[in-house]
Amino acid sequence: MPKDSGIGTSPKRREDIRFLTGNGKYTDDINLTGQSYAAFVRSDVAHGKINSIDTSAAENMAGVLAVFTGEDFADVGGNPAGWLINSRDGEPMKEPKRPVLAHGKVRHVGDAYAAVIAETAAQAQNAVDAINADITELPAIVDMATALASGSFVHDEIETNQCFDWGWIEDNRAATDAAIRSAPHVTTLSLVNNRLVPNAMESRASTADYDPGTGDYTLYTTSQNPHLTRLLICAFVLGIPENKLRVVSPDVGGGFGSKIYHYGEEALVLAAAKKLCRPVKWTASRSESFLTDAHGRDHVTKIELACEKDGTFIAFRTDTMANVGAYLSNFSTVTPTFLHGTLMAGNYTVPNVYVNVKAVFTNTAPVDAYRGAGRPEATYSLERVIDKCARELALDPIELRRKNFIKPDQFPYASAAGLEYDAGNYDALFDKLEEIVDFGGFKARRAESEKGGKLRGLGINSYIEACGIAPSNLVGILGARVGLYDAATVRVNATGNISVMVGAHSHGQGHATVFPQVVSEMLGVEENSIEIVHGDTSKIPFGMGSYGSRSLAVCGSAVVRATEKIINKATKIAAHMLEASESDIDFKDGKFSVSGTDKSVAFGEVAFKAYVPHDYPHDELEPGLEETAFYDPANFTYPSGAYACEVEVDPETGQVTVESFTAVDDFGNVINPMIVTGQVHGGIGQGIGQALLENCTYDENGQLLSASYMDYAMPRASDLPFYTVDHSCVTPCTHNPLGVKGCGEAGAIGSPPTIVNAVVDALHSGGHTHVTHIDMPVSPARVWSAINS
Amino acid sequence: MYNFDFVKPLNVADALVALASEEAQALGGGQTLIPTMKQRLASPEKLVSLSGISEMQGVDISGNIVTIGGATTHANVALAGAFEGLTGLAGGIGDPAVRNRGTIGGSLANNDPAACYPAAALATGATIVTNDREIDADDYFQGMFTTALEDVEIITAVRMPIPQVSNYQKFEQPASRFALVGVFVAKYADGVRVAVTGASENGVFRWSEAEGVLSTNFSADAILGMSVDSSEMISDLHGTKEYRANLVRVLTGRAVSSAS
Numbered sequence A: 001m002p003k004d005s006g007i008g009t010s011p012k013r014r015e016d017i018r019f020l021t022g023n024g025k026y027t028d029d030i031n032l033t034g035q036s037y038a039a040f041v042r043s044d045v046a047h048g049k050i051n052s053i054d055t056s057a058a059e060n061m062a063g064v065l066a067v068f069t070g071e072d073f074a075d076v077g078g079n080p081a082g083w084l085i086n087s088r089d090g091e092p093m094k095e096p097k098r099p100v101l102a103h104g105k106v107r108h109v110g111d112a113y114a115a116v117i118a119e120t121a122a123q124a125q126n127a128v129d130a131i132n133a134d135i136t137e138l139p140a141i142v143d144m145a146t147a148l149a150s151g152s153f154v155h156d157e158i159e160t161n162q163c164f165d166w167g168w169i170e171d172n173r174a175a176t177d178a179a180i181r182s183a184p185h186v187t188t189l190s191l192v193n194n195r196l197v198p199n200a201m202e203s204r205a206s207t208a209d210y211d212p213g214t215g216d217y218t219l220y221t222t223s224q225n226p227h228l229t230r231l232l233i234c235a236f237v238l239g240i241p242e243n244k245l246r247v248v249s250p251d252v253g254g255g256f257g258s259k260i261y262h263y264g265e266e267a268l269v270l271a272a273a274k275k276l277c278r279p280v281k282w283t284a285s286r287s288e289s290f291l292t293d294a295h296g297r298d299h300v301t302k303i304e305l306a307c308e309k310d311g312t313f314i315a316f317r318t319d320t321m322a323n324v325g326a327y328l329s330n331f332s333t334v335t336p337t338f339l340h341g342t343l344m345a346g347n348y349t350v351p352n353v354y355v356n357v358k359a360v361f362t363n364t365a366p367v368d369a370y371r372g373a374g375r376p377e378a379t380y381s382l383e384r385v386i387d388k389c390a391r392e393l394a395l396d397p398i399e400l401r402r403k404n405f406i407k408p409d410q411f412p413y414a415s416a417a418g419l420e421y422d423a424g425n426y427d428a429l430f431d432k433l434e435e436i437v438d439f440g441g442f443k444a445r446r447a448e449s450e451k452g453g454k455l456r457g458l459g460i461n462s463y464i465e466a467c468g469i470a471p472s473n474l475v476g477i478l479g480a481r482v483g484l485y486d487a488a489t490v491r492v493n494a495t496g497n498i499s500v501m502v503g504a505h506s507h508g509q510g511h512a513t514v515f516p517q518v519v520s521e522m523l524g525v526e527e528n529s530i531e532i533v534h535g536d537t538s539k540i541p542f543g544m545g546s547y548g549s550r551s552l553a554v555c556g557s558a559v560v561r562a563t564e565k566i567i568n569k570a571t572k573i574a575a576h577m578l579e580a581s582e583s584d585i586d587f588k589d590g591k592f593s594v595s596g597t598d599k600s601v602a603f604g605e606v607a608f609k610a611y612v613p614h615d616y617p618h619d620e621l622e623p624g625l626e627e628t629a630f631y632d633p634a635n636f637t638y639p640s641g642a643y644a645c646e647v648e649v650d651p652e653t654g655q656v657t658v659e660s661f662t663a664v665d666d667f668g669n670v671i672n673p674m675i676v677t678g679q680v681h682g683g684i685g686q687g688i689g690q691a692l693l694e695n696c697t698y699d700e701n702g703q704l705l706s707a708s709y710m711d712y713a714m715p716r717a718s719d720l721p722f723y724t725v726d727h728s729c730v731t732p733c734t735h736n737p738l739g740v741k742g743c744g745e746a747g748a749i750g751s752p753p754t755i756v757n758a759v760v761d762a763l764h765s766g767g768h769t770h771v772t773h774i775d776m777p778v779s780p781a782r783v784w785s786a787i788n789s
Numbered sequence B: 001m002y003n004f005d006f007v008k009p010l011n012v013a014d015a016l017v018a019l020a021s022e023e024a025q026a027l028g029g030g031q032t033l034i035p036t037m038k039q040r041l042a043s044p045e046k047l048v049s050l051s052g053i054s055e056m057q058g059v060d061i062s063g064n065i066v067t068i069g070g071a072t073t074h075a076n077v078a079l080a081g082a083f084e085g086l087t088g089l090a091g092g093i094g095d096p097a098v099r100n101r102g103t104i105g106g107s108l109a110n111n112d113p114a115a116c117y118p119a120a121a122l123a124t125g126a127t128i129v130t131n132d133r134e135i136d137a138d139d140y141f142q143g144m145f146t147t148a149l150e151d152v153e154i155i156t157a158v159r160m161p162i163p164q165v166s167n168y169q170k171f172e173q174p175a176s177r178f179a180l181v182g183v184f185v186a187k188y189a190d191g192v193r194v195a196v197t198g199a200s201e202n203g204v205f206r207w208s209e210a211e212g213v214l215s216t217n218f219s220a221d222a223i224l225g226m227s228v229d230s231s232e233m234i235s236d237l238h239g240t241k242e243y244r245a246n247l248v249r250v251l252t253g254r255a256v257s258s259a260s
């Protein structure tokens, strides 16, 4: 009989009813008695010297309670980068201070240099308009290559616009260079991984409260990781004792990475709340989101693939400039390095890999991790150059990949880019893809498209990513300034229902549904009597939050460990209740029984006994049934997949339409197939957005051209095909208790090269063989220009 | 947004009185004006809503003329089904929310270079009827966001002669989904008119060379070899001048082929 609950089943997302009926509670829904409102004065030039800021008119306006400028925060700490990267020569990266409010200089359009607190949001906004700043505009540094050569600097004190020049693996450099020099065939490709605006549906918002009686602060904020935010604010920026700051991130409407980071607005509302002894609220407008949320991607890369004439890979070498924008956001230095370079061997047995990344300061908004974070950039470079290579050598793109795949019997496999892949079966993924997609019928479909004047292309891709971020001892060696474990507390209440306090944070992932499935499976308690608690540092253990597809692999593992401890203790209590020895107790389907007898007690009875311990061996057992576990993963997890899509190109207009899309992923064991499918759908939607539509563009003066939905093209339902998604190929992760790998980012990693490969294929079929590459977004205008160039 | 007063008169005369005060502005569907106000780029002290004026509502077809009230929503124009080109155009503007708010009068008064209605008005040789006078479409459009309207003049109706066949081809700008280029082709007994929106720095225009050729041979093939001058076309994030010029030709051909 198929299971109807627990691991492997698909209960509907219980949180959706709340969200869909308007009963979600987001940061902006929280209104505190006596609250005031903050508004920020933001630079309208990309680069400028602040000579003076005249706040006097604003201060005297109706309703204005306080005005802050950078000067007020000159003595507090900077918002740090979470990862120290060393350059190839051993020099540590450049880390200019990122202040709460810009001080001395403004460095990007939208950079806040003053803030007003007023009785109403409108009064705050009016006062913003009355602030008079004397700012001398300086030439904007926008283009990365120009920035590296420039004699003027985003941060004058570091006298360079290069943050670091990182080599991975530096010891492999000479061998890789030599292999490429002597290789029978080298394919070279220059490409841009386009800059993206995260566009979470809920804009950032922060409300701070201060209790002058106790000195306690509370910050309600749109965060993917409330403990990390608290740590950054307390340990680095404002110096508030950690036990005096409670950070609450209630319902959060999407993050995609942009809400991992601590932003200056959070520190500002906290400082203002203390100064005024009143709550202070701020909610970003959509324009502020465009200008100031950490953007994603923005790499300019040259990649070389060296191989034998038969297509056997010999080496990959890449040269990348990665934009970090005007300031280092918290994960901005690890994203283009260890989350990118370490994946540059892909799913392949290539012996030589060398990656060079120069991180560049520019007068643009900070750039940081965005769904996939470094792995989409790696996958895109690799899979585009492999596709180009297949074309040059007239090899089938699937065969070329298969020829170089790591084979199932080679795991665990030490990749040439420094990771140890624990499990995978890439051929099985392609077998499945070939089973699902009617490749044989493609010719006929192409002919049909051609009858309508359209070109049809088939795109293939495979990917591997590293998720379940991350083993603390490894990342510590690599420069991380935090550990990347997670934590869970399982609290069985006296009446048998269960609260699970998790360090992971759900902002769309479905934790409220999935974590109970795991606990239910282990304890035999109904899913509906298990609730998760997240997003409040006063309620949950210290966990690192959700990003990098880590929630289930890391926090879920902590849930398992804590639940195991519950079973351990409950077994002891049951043994006492059943007057048997602990070793004779079996636990199954929510029942403790004495083996070989019909004596048993239910889990609920044990829970009750734990809290009403009238008859209890107090010298052997503590009352209560609550356990906490911290879990630090032994390795990353390595989801992988094989993707295919078909596109139609209208050669007259350049319009690309995605006709079909198939994703076959190996996520290890799957807890809730429906939610996994949904995550893949969302990821592919974002990937198609990047491939065809989205483009964050600054002009040469550092003005954001795509600063609203009038110019920033978001994917809409009508731009997306029906997807075929499969996750039946399973090689369980070998080192976490659930055997899970993570699925949140896969779609966004695997889909962009699939689409671009298909577009190039379509153009070749139409005789436009001079087109070897089109940079994303592959917009109609770009396709048309490529055809007609 | 700044604070403002709001009035909703029931007839044109009262609307004109309300609009006569300093800093008052007409409000159609608010699909352009409200976002502009939210961004604090406009700060009228008083909004005079035209949506309560019944004489400015509705679509009337009599004989060969369709008359559309100036406050009629795009959705209602689409529903009325006056002729193929107009129905398709109105039904393809924005999304359902926009179509059920935005009005033909607001669209023509605004004269966004990427808006759809200007192409219909110009291609049909429409008459823009205001509280004060009647203006030929050929005289009405005077460049991007510029029209023949005076201050305190409202569009009360638009009259269009119904073409024998017509079609509107819109190629969407990928972000805004306004027209990156839109071409309206209308065939009358006395000739063909072709109006192009989205493409030119001077706003909507007639492609007269194509009109001449199509008037003698109404087929897509007739304009195959033609090209439109790109020198005054818009170049932006979404397409170069040359790309837009190409779209003008391609879409004109498709409009001719699809015209019914």
Ligand SMILES: Cc1cc2nc3c(=O)[nH]c(=O)nc-3n(C[C@H](O)[C@H](O)[C@H](O)COP(=O)(O)OP(=O)(O)OC[C@H]3O[C@@H](n4cnc5c(N)ncnc54)[C@H](O)[C@@H]3O)c2cc1C
Residues within 6 Å of the ligand: B025, B026, B027, B028, B029, B030, B031, B032, B033, B034, B050, B070, B071, B074, B092, B093, B094, B095, B098, B101, B102, B103, B104, B105, B106, B107, B109, B110, B114, B115, B116, B117, B153, B154, B155, B156, B176, B177, B178, B179
């Ligand atoms: C998301 C979105 C998508 C859109 N997509 C498209 C599209 O694809 N194609 C397209 O063509 N348009 C599009 N629009 C524009 C929309 O369809 C409206 O036509 C346009 O916004 C103006 O009409 P309105 O009635 O909303 O005018 P309002 O915004 O109310 O007013 C606009 C201007 O016209 C003036 N005005 C209003 N009515 C009159 C009148 N009767 N007489 C004189 N002056 C008047 C106002 O004072 C104001 O200056 C879109 C809008 C949005 C928000």
